[in-house]
Amino acid sequence: MDPQAKKVALRAITYGLYVLTAMDGDHVGAAGINWLTQASFEPPLIAVAIKKDNDSHAIVEKTGAFAVNVLAEGQLEIGKAFFRSAKVEGNTINGYQFEPGPETGAPLLVDLPYWFEARTTDSVMRGDHTVFVAEVVNAGVRDESAVPLLLRSTGMNYGG
Numbered sequence: 001m002d003p004q005a006k007k008v009a010l011r012a013i014t015y016g017l018y019v020l021t022a023m024d025g026d027h028v029g030a031a032g033i034n035w036l037t038q039a040s041f042e043p044p045l046i047a048v049a050i051k052k053d054n055d056s057h058a059i060v061e062k063t064g065a066f067a068v069n070v071l072a073e074g075q076l077e078i079g080k081a082f083f084r085s086a087k088v089e090g091n092t093i094n095g096y097q098f099e100p101g102p103e104t105g106a107p108l109l110v111d112l113p114y115w116f117e118a119r120t121t122d123s124v125m126r127g128d129h130t131v132f133v134a135e136v137v138n139a140g141v142r143d144e145s146a147v148p149l150l151l152r153s154t155g156m157n158y159g160g
């Protein structure tokens, strides 16, 4: 395989950009992620790949629950705050206000337009990320007019 072709071709997969959050007592994880997709209508399943050494990985593995907050166009600055470990101060994570998810307690970022909570059903621990399959158990829409942010439009890459 040509490594350059592999990199360029895999980076041609179209992604959004999300903030995945998870909570275990006062231990909070919040990661900017793009490796996420829906994977079943009934039950509503999603699949997400989380890096093994992320704080979020340990919390999702332990609690079996997480939330996904969808970034909108114009919210890259918020996304960038979550490419590092989570720091909670009062009702903010990395400077952005959150409220606990009703079903899982996982933090919901109040500035982001769409969110869903999920409970893991399966995991594939192969390679440097774990693929968690999870059932969506709750969802919310704060601003239906918001257009989801596309990774490609940010000029950033995670993949290849």
Ligand SMILES: Cc1cc2nc3c(=O)[nH]c(=O)nc-3n(C[C@H](O)[C@H](O)[C@H](O)COP(=O)(O)O)c2cc1C
Pocket: 028, 029, 030, 031, 032, 033, 034, 035, 036, 049, 050, 051, 052, 053, 054, 055, 056, 057, 082, 083, 084, 085, 086, 129, 156, 157, 158
């Ligand atoms: C553009 C971009 C996309 C990313 N996508 C993912 C991803 O899909 N999965 C992942 O585990 N980490 C991803 N990361 C890395 C996490 O954002 C980063 O490791 C974060 O600090 C994890 O926070 P945590 O330790 O609180 O979980 C991405 C980083 C960047 C810059």
